[in-house]
Amino acid sequence: MELQSVIASIRSGDESGLKHLYQHYSDALYGIISRILKRQEDAEEVLQVVFLKIWNNIDSYSETKATLFTWMAQIARNAAIDRSRLKSFEMDNNTRSFDVSESELKTDAGISGIDIHTLIKDMPVKYRVLIDKMFLQGYTQQEISDDLEIPLGTVKTRLREAISQLRDQLKDEKHLLYMLFIM
Numbered sequence: 001m002e003l004q005s006v007i008a009s010i011r012s013g014d015e016s017g018l019k020h021l022y023q024h025y026s027d028a029l030y031g032i033i034s035r036i037l038k039r040q041e042d043a044e045e046v047l048q049v050v051f052l053k054i055w056n057n058i059d060s061y062s063e064t065k066a067t068l069f070t071w072m073a074q075i076a077r078n079a080a081i082d083r084s085r086l087k088s089f090e091m092d093n094n095t096r097s098f099d100v101s102e103s104e105l106k107t108d109a110g111i112s113g114i115d116i117h118t119l120i121k122d123m124p125v126k127y128r129v130l131i132d133k134m135f136l137q138g139y140t141q142q143e144i145s146d147d148l149e150i151p152l153g154t155v156k157t158r159l160r161e162a163i164s165q166l167r168d169q170l171k172d173e174k175h176l177l178y179m180l181f182i183m
Contacts, residue, residue, distance in 0.1 A: 001017075001020050003068055005017075006020050006021060007058065007061065007068065010054075010055065010058045011058050011059060018051060018054065018055050021051070021054065021072070022051055025069065025072060026047060026051075028069070028073075029047060029050055029072060029073065029076040030043060030044075030047050032073055032076045032077055032080065033046050033047055033050070033076050033077075033079070033080040036077070036080035036081060036084055037080050037083060037084055042083055043080070045083075046076070046079050046080050046083050047076070049079050050072070050075050050076045050079050053075050053079065054072055054075060057075075119166055119169055119170070120132070120162075120166070123162060123165060123166075126158055127158060127161065127162035127165065128162075129148070130144060130155065130158050130159050130162055131159075131162050131166075133147070133148075134159060141155050141156060141159070
């Protein structure tokens with residue numbers, strides 16, 4: 001099948017044209033994607049997304065601007081970069097499980113004499129419980145949500161508010177507990 005007829009068949013909604021592209025170009029596009037994304041599962045998923053984008057955006061392809069392969073390769077590259085950025089963002093936001101011992105919280109970074117219990121004793125219970133579970137007992141945000149039967153978004157909001165209050169309490173100190181800056 002000639003490329004012109006493949007493009008025409010895809011533009012007319014004929015899936016056989018897309019199947020032809022997949023059979024002839026999927027390995028090359030997978031190679032581009034897998035150089036950016038190291039996990040095979042992510043690369044395979046992005047490859048499927050790429051062919052959906054090709055199907056949905058075939059009308060934006062112009063022979064005068066690029067060859068069909070160059071156009072598809074750019075779609076593959078962009079989709080892989082987008083996934084990589086998304087994964088990076090998710091990791092930054094979701095892998096915040098804190099393995100901080102109580103002794104580290106008491107005397108970290110030269111802050112001698114500051115006890116986390118002293119800092120949180122005057123906080124509202126809704127904040128105190130979250131700080132205790134997260135930083136002293138090692139719960140994740142999801143585990144706190146499940147344990148207290150409150151929405152994950154509420155846990156995140158309350159933790160942010162609690163940490164903000166702790167920051168305010170420690171403003172006069174020269175050194176802050178590092179746990180206050182990791183969120």
